[in-house]
């Protein structure tokens with residue numbers, strides 16, 4: 071698990087791109103500077119992180135994808151160039167994150183809107199809720215309107231961030247106020263069809279992982295299939311809740327259709343930490359040094375007659391389930407259903423690979439550009 075500061079390159083005169091990557095299992099990124107949409111051969115969706123200075127953009131990226139502890143972010147230096155990060159640690163979770171400096175100026179002639187927004191899947195705008203957010207709302211409006219004109223397919227995600235410092239009432243009020251002001255301004259300017267999603271986030275709890283899970287899920291074309299498979303598995307196995315996790319980032323890439331409550335999600339995240347930590351200390355590591363392998367399985371009984379059950383789905387994904395202890399009496403059935411579920415996921419993955427390969431071949435022969443928004 072290592073990442074490498076790969077290279078720095080010029081993003082047109084005046085804008086630099088720091089490009090590094092972390093490929094959790096396949097060793098350091100060996101790619102070349104990938105500066106524009108056209109050189110994005112695998113068509114990975116791109117997520118842009120934007121917002122005012124010190125709003126918390128780099129902290130979010132470091133905590134979610136680089137295992138940085140929240141306290142360490144206090145020492146992060148201000149970003150003064152676009153930092154590009156390649157996330158390719160899972161069969162389904164593959165994208166690039168571009169972290170922008172807070173002072174980015176859209177009116178600067180060096181800022182190539184077409185190129186930056188054109189190949190973007192989601193734009194995450196971070197607002198510091200502990201600060202006066204009027205300036206941030208102006209910047210949000212400017213960013214969204216600019217981006218939408220270039221690419222109406224972008225998903226706009228607003229993180230009302232640093233809410234750890236706010237009381238519950240204050241959080242709700244901030245969300246209501248920001249939601250209303252942002253939408254009113256867009257309506258006034260005639261951007262009625264722009265859809266903004268809002269999330270209350272903090273790096274000091276699981277809210278940031280939950281919010282990023284939802285951002286990433288929207289970029290996975292196979293999501294309805296995965297959810298369907300989870301629903302079938304859950305209803306036939308007496309399971310209350312199941313999450314399909316990307317083990318390294320602890321982002322859940324799908325869950326069944328019952329509502330997600332934060333406590334269940336936190337429990338499942340904690341279980342992954344426990345399993346990975348114990349495996350690292352006492353388990354045997356494979357050739358890649360990964361302690362999480364095809365035999366990874368864990369069962370934790372809680373003192374409220376609830377069971378947490380974790381099974382490895384593939385190298386990158388784990389299924390974590392919550393169920394009542396009495397339902398676990400039929401473990402054989404659950405295990406059988408799980409094997410069927412795992413085979414189905416494998417098939418989805420294979421179909422995805424085939425379609426991706428076919429699309430690559432077609433595009434190569436036709437000399438066309440690959441649509442960066444498409445995974446399939």
Ligand SMILES: Nc1nc2c(ncn2[C@@H]2O[C@H](COP(=O)(O)OP(=O)(O)OP(=O)(O)O)[C@@H](O)[C@H]2O)c(=O)[nH]1
Pocket residue numbers: 121122123124125126127128129130140142143144145146147148149150170171172173231232233234235271272273274
């Ligand atoms: N309380 C609290 N502080 C946070 C949170 N997220 C980030 N911070 C702090 O906010 C400060 C700024 O964070 P950065 O990640 O450097 O902000 P940035 O948006 O990348 O800043 P620029 O690079 O200047 O654009 C740091 O001191 C972080 O520790 C959060 O969720 N809660």
